[in-house]
Amino acid sequence: MSVISGQSPGQGPGELGEGFDAGFESEGQLPPGVGPWKLAWRRLRRNRVAMFFGFVFLLIVVVCLLAPVYSTDIAHIGPNYGNPTGTFTLNGKTQFVLSQIGIPIGPTWDIHHYFLGADDQGRDVAVRLLYGGRTSLMIGAVATLITMIIGTLLGVFAGYFRGWWDAILRSANDVVWTYPAVLLGITIGTVLNIHGIGPLHGTNALVPAVVIGFVYVPYVFRPVRGQVLTLRERDFVDAARQQGLSHWRIMTSEILPNLSSTIVVFVPLIMANSILLEAGLTYLGAGVQPPNASWGTMISDGINNDIPTAFHNVLIPGLMLVIAVMSINIFGDGLRDALDPRSKIRVAR
Amino acid sequence: MSATEPPLLEISDLRVAFATEDGTVQAVDGVSFTVSRGEVVAIVGESGSGKSVTAMTLMGLPRGSNATFQGTATFDGTELVGASDEQLRRIRGAGIAMVFQDPMSSLDPVYRIGDQIVEQIRAHERKISKAQALDRAVTLMERVGIPRAAERLRSYPHEFSGGMRQRVMIAMALSCSPKLLIADEPTTALDVTIQAQILEELRKLRDETDAGVILVTHDLGVVADIADRVIVMYAGRVVEQGVLDDIFYDPQHPYTWGLLGSITRIDSDRSQRLPAIPGMPPSLLSPPKGCHFRPRCPHAFEKCVEVPPLEGHVANRPESLDRCWLTEDRKRALRQVDGQVGLRSTEPVIS
Amino acid sequence: MLRFVVRRMLVMVALLIVISMFTFAMFVLLLPNGNPAALLAGRLATPAEIHLISVRYGFDKPIYIQYIDTMKNIFTGQAYSYQSSFNVLDEIRAGMPATLSLAIGAGLIWLLVSILFGTIAAVRAGKYADRVLTVLSMIGVSMPPFFFGAILIYYVAYKANIIPIGGYVPFSQSVGGWFGHLVAPWITLSILFIGFYSRVLRSSILDSINEDYVRTARAKGLSERQVLIRHSLRNSLIPIISLWGLDFAQVIGGGAILTETVYNLHGVGELARDSIGRLDTITLMEIVILTGIAVVVIGAIVDVLVAYLDPRIRLA
Ligand SMILES: Nc1ncnc2c1ncn2[C@@H]1O[C@H](COP(=O)(O)OP(=O)(O)O)[C@@H](O)[C@H]1O
């Protein structure tokens, strides 16, 4: 067998399928009447692994959204309620939340009482895990939204107008790009925490969301700009220009739709990295501020207080984070393969 | 061709199918032909008719996990279809060499020209020293008309023009004295004057060695220059084959008429490749029933829903074969358009 | 080639200036009422004391003069942290051995292992080895370094007692100690990049299968291994090396903050974190400029390396 399976060299790019969306060139023979999105969906659905992890992520989202239900109706304890001297009965025996020497109890596997154990302040880890998930996912989503909107807008702008606009935007992006992401994140995060702009200050969880959203802009800006540079030379853009359409109209109705698959591919990638960066910034004290729970605060509390006494406080939120991020990554990979089988985009770290 | 000697290459009922997400693409659908030593066989047909897949199958190149092969292709006593990797490796480059369509991208951008030629020589002649191989490379480059060869040995591909790169590809292909040279649209990406020079090199090669040549092209003008025999392919099948003059002066298949019509019309400028046959080749995922040309053929009739066999229809010309249900007389009458051979341009019959 | 390098250098110097201004501006923004003197003097200071401090540090001068003075101090090695009153350059120098050791070790590991994994995954695409490596790299890119570090510290250092729990031992003091303290940080930092790079390399190699020159290589009669190593891999390495340049430079400039912190390496990254925490503008600016310089210098080296790998750039 040949070393590498996959497409054989028979088909040169552009030989066939000329009329399709940029991402679909050299796709071989497409049955007529099947749109690119439908085709992508068909491919994605066939990718069992990607679908499975997409489902896992969805499940995590739903469960985290149900945090208040679990908190009030099942565990009967709030996320920030510490009960260091408390006791409860487990299988008829009385248990201490924290032991005599202050070591928190590990997972009890009893859905009503400290299912996943307690932290060093006697708070319920399971409840905090769900609330923390809400925060982490919310920050991830908001940050992604910010990154995608700013990155796309600036990218389209720079690529479409070129010249000075492009030069300025590109240098601005290079500045952000040269800064290590974490360093930039804690710098801005600290600035906003202390000084603040409007509602963005102190313990508001929007602060890390905005910071992270800003940090990843270049990862979207670069590829979008590149694609717009080629798109603007295409015939249909020329035609639109000849018809006297305004720049705004050309950008929104001619160029943006052609970017849609690129944009969609980036959403899960940015989301996964945003959630990771939240945890990192929080660990360094520049992200989510206590007593708010997020996966980041939980891991970092665990690392600071519970090694080696109660490692479950690191392990549980850490694994949860890894599973969530990994699910997004794997789903995102499948999505990219489905949308753009020959893609060569640079992905964010 | 002497009667006793077996042909250099004998392809019989070759079928190549690609499994894709949307179904099976039958890219080559029962192709048979032979090539003899010292003979130039041209394969012509529109883009997508399966010419490249046929050619590359001989080299074992389209071996993606999605490809399946049937039929036989015997080269110099060796069966190529289903040959082992090692068998194929020995034949590639040494027994059969190939020149590809796009010289701009067919050479590895990161290695010197000389090293790339040497690499091929040393792949087959393990004992030869690098210096010897380089000497041979210089000779080869001079032979295909690259000036200052010894110097240019050290150049990188991007320092060469398209025509020069194609010469390098030819030099490389000749480096192990192959018995069969396959040139897949060697001039398509080049401009007209360069085209002529490259064809001249191929012709010289044919004259100087005893190698058989398969020339794949969609340009009948190129064919007229150089071919001994012509095979016309359409949608994965051979629709007509014969000696050069017969194909040009007494073509039997309506598709061939269309191809010929397109060159006579733009005779003066053969670099133009306007599709003179209305319509598009069919999807090989779900080709039309019967004659594949039926949807575009203005002469189609009821019988055409059955697959016409590739048979001889012309008296005293057993080497002329075609796949059309029309009788010889009907063909002679129908192919005259404005006093020339061509395909009548009525609206194609859609079925 | 020379012109290419010079132009690149000029661009990067301009970039450095902008980066330092950006950092400076952020911290001016940050300080209460724009007056760092008040912050330094403490809450109980009298206006007279604040004024004294203002004059001493030059906070009464216009912003751009302050910026220029700061830059001058940074480049003459005369910059002192307002907060700790240490010489910033000395502090960075103290953190450099740990950071360099981390960067060089991890940089080599992640480059070599990614090439290995990416190649294997591409060659065995769709097969068992590829699936395993895909899973591993997916975990790798989804793993926060401080979480992975905590796992190693707890299980390998604390429970199994195989490695020390953290800290840094200079090479000059004990080679074994240096190595022992760095193994876990190297692995931790590498994992992140291995996951990402090996995926990039895998898809780059798989894409190259469709390249015409790879088809030519096969048509020449090369063995599959020769085709893979000499042609597919060789060409696919070019983008990997460029990627590596930027990441490596950032780690040298203190970008591996999370790894340094979880292992208590006391490197430049930790210094950066601490200086942000105490609003130490000068130190942070100097570190950021250092990162920029690392990016410029290593970028230039990597450019040469890439040019060596890719003659199209070399001779352009
Ligand atoms: N690896 C492959 N997978 C699927 N279809 C393929 C593959 N290689 C070639 N084909 C299809 O086979 C048909 C014939 O292609 P080709 O031989 O390149 O045509 P030609 O060289 O005559 O222009 C085309 O429709 C092409 O899409």
Ligand code: SF4
């Ligand atoms: S068989 Fe029928 S459809 Fe086919 S070419 Fe002949 S006349 Fe036309």
Ligand SMILES: [Mg+2]
């Ligand atoms: Mg072809």
